[in-house]
Amino acid sequence: MRMPEPDAQTIARKDEIVRSLIALFRADEGAAVIHDAAQLRAFECDGLSAYRARPLCVVLPETTEQVSRILRYCDEQKIKVVARGSGTSLSGGALPLADSVVLGLSKFNRILDVDYANRCVVAQSGVTNLSISDAVASEGFYYAPDPSSQVACSIGGNVAENSGGVHCLKYGLTTNNVLGVEMVLIDGEVVRLGGRHLDAGGYDLLGLVTGSEGLLGIVTEVTVRILRRPETAEAALIGFPTAESAGACVAAIIGAGIIPAGMEMMDRPAIHATEAFVHAGYPLDAEALLIVELDGPAVEVAHLRDRVAAIARSVGANSVQTSTNEAERLRFWAGRKAAFPAVGRLAPDYFCMDGTIPRAKLPIVLTRMAEMSQRFGLGVANVFHAGDGNLHPLIMYDINKPGDLEKAEEFGAEILRLCVEVGGVLTGEHGVGVEKRDLMGEMFSETDLNQQQRVKCAFDPDSLLNPGKVFPTLHRCVEQGRAHVHAGELPFAHLPRL
Amino acid sequence: MDQIFVPRSEGEVAEAVRWALAGRHALAISGAGTKFGWGRPVNAVASLKLAQFSDIELYEPEELVLSARAGTSMSEIERRLAQHGQQLAFEPPDFGPLFGTPAGGGTLGGAVACNLAGPRRIHAGAARDHVLGFAGVNGLGESFKAGGRVVKNVTGFDLSKLVSGSFGTLAVMTHITLKVLPAPEESRTILLLGCAAAAAIGAMAAALGSPHEISGAAFLPAALATKSRIVSIAGAGVSVTALRIEGAGPSVAVRAETLRTLLGVRGAIGELTDVESRVLWREIRDVAPFLNDRARAIWQLSVPPANGAQVAGDVARQVDGECYFDWGGGRIWLSTVSETIETAAVIRAAVAAVGGHATLMRAGDAARRSVAAFQPLSGAEKHLVARLKDNFDPHRIFNPGRMYEGV
């Protein structure tokens, strides 16, 4: 993985930069700039720990005004800035650059307002996803997008990655649940996009910023929609003799007009790994396991439970178990939720991939992945947000074995190319980051990528915010349009006109 | 209009754009042109109409996905979906009649470019939330694409969001891929009769804060309720607060019953049948209460729902007009007798007090030229919008001025 060549001059100026950043804080504010090597170690990587780099320093502001001062300084000095929420990104989005300042949002940890009348919560961007739900739980509300990392990941990071969770089939991704943000631009300007109302009155900048991976600005505050918790929730564990029959079951459920709250699939290796780890009671003879969660009023859940069970049997399910109480429902989920650590016990290291495919392609993708696994000599276990086609192959390797990391990377890249080949995409929820950066060309043409990069130029003309992420090549933001304009040969006689 | 291009292929769209680019001609972009009155008037020498570039190219009901050429008519798409028991969950309004064209004429490209959303917005999102990807031509005449055909996709910037609601000022969309969803088996509406606006907002908030998955929450004051085609509403003689519940039969029955109890303490209750329910929400969706009074200006306001009554009250004290609420109070449809800059200032001040935006949907030509149709932008946002325009359409070919002067 190649990162942009660090600027030696900037690195040589480290001490001066640190002093200047400290000086940006007023005496009564208490500067928070981390610059010694030992302390910086904690910031060298995010959740994709195979890649590491030590930044110049880490600055931890606690007010929007401080963020604004820091960015204005970095803009003037042309110093790169990498935003960091909780550092759980699985795509290297928060990976520092050697010549960058990491701007950490961990002190932005306050919930600013809980507004039940408008059914929203306003939180600083470093607040964890789960603490938003916790803050409104007493009134029976919650924040729907629930990434498995929700105890740790920040809401600002969720906005940056447009994160999902097991319930986004029914309740949507971050982008469908965010109402507004406060964001600081690279020149220090503060903009508020959205608010407590719905939709933009002009360009949907909020929608654009969501999922922009820290490339467009630093999000300091987020307003999210909250929902009332459904009255009941119930999970069914359904075992299948083949991945095909599990896939057919998913298609048939949706084809019958049912959108479950969650629909997760695991393949045989994932079933075995998790069962050994948490003893959730998964059927070990199954080739594929579906967890189908239904929520809503008790009658609705009961009504749909029977229909789902009938559909499952009709496509050849081996076993159908329905949770009869909350403890059992949580137990059914426990295995799925522990899939990463469970696989972590099978191998010293693993990569969690994140492609999305049209669901009908699942059997072929699983078959080809098994072939690849053979060829690379690396194990793979699959967990799959089946309802929306988002696949998480976990590739097992050992970083201490020479060549293993490279093989795992190549295996992962081949899986993602396969996802694109069958009509899917490189990443469903983890972001491009550095991990999938060099594969962008598999999905997009040069023109497509240029158009996206010009959006970056509109926000960050000197490419100081998180450079080296998302886009395979760094373009300079030049004057637009010059080279592209051909003298058009009038009068385009063959075009149909009225 | 010197030239009217009616392309039948993506290549022809690009060629028309390159023609405009070469001569620096402004192009008025449209689908079927049913919403031309929305936004500022565009001075263009040529027009590019996508309505003939139409076809549903992919529809896989079990994958919940549909791709179509941008000129495909919305009625055709809705018909196809209905055959499979599916729908566009964002409940796109048909604004044709509002702008004086027949119902059923709009295209997919227009629906997305205007980011349409109906009453179900509160539950299912707007057009923006259902566009999975698109292909189009930028202002340099280059064909590009963004997004994909799967629901979960964070590969690259979400340009689908950016073009949704860009009113043809950034790119000419040629193909659009949408997420589609099962249509509910049943729809029922519970009515709360005779509430004042503020009390109605309270009732809607209680319902929306309940676990009953309300998919429509609207308030019609007595004078507007009389305009409904539903006899029980038109004849109610009082204001009507309407709450919709959709889903599987047994679930709808139970939720409707619980909702009646929840609201019963607040006033007299009524209920609509499935058929009536569908008629009412179509009226609310398409701004039917205002259709017959063509002399009036029409505004659409989006505000925090709890502030709906306050905003409406502020406006009513200073401006002669009528309004009703959708989205639990968050969307205010307002018709005003006057369409002056002063009226606009009153409306925008009322919105500014609580946060949100106001769009002048329909007005006479003079007003459309003088009054900012879209919510005026703050300094930093204005700058970003101009720079985005620079980066999609540097020569200001596409619908120049439709949203903002100079964009």
Ligand SMILES: Cc1cc2nc3c(=O)[nH]c(=O)nc-3n(C[C@H](O)[C@H](O)[C@H](O)COP(=O)(O)OP(=O)(O)OC[C@H]3O[C@@H](n4cnc5c(N)ncnc54)[C@H](O)[C@@H]3O)c2cc1C
């Ligand atoms: C065990 C585990 C399970 C996971 N499960 C899921 C899952 O189910 N679904 C899912 O979608 N993801 C999942 N993730 C991935 C990860 O948790 C999410 O991407 C999360 O949103 C990252 O949040 P963070 O605060 O840790 O961000 P970071 O990792 O700190 O940063 C992520 C990116 O966002 C940028 N960023 C962070 N904060 C800001 C800000 N305030 N302003 C601007 N840019 C910012 C960073 O520059 C970086 O590019 C999982 C990760 C782990 C480790």
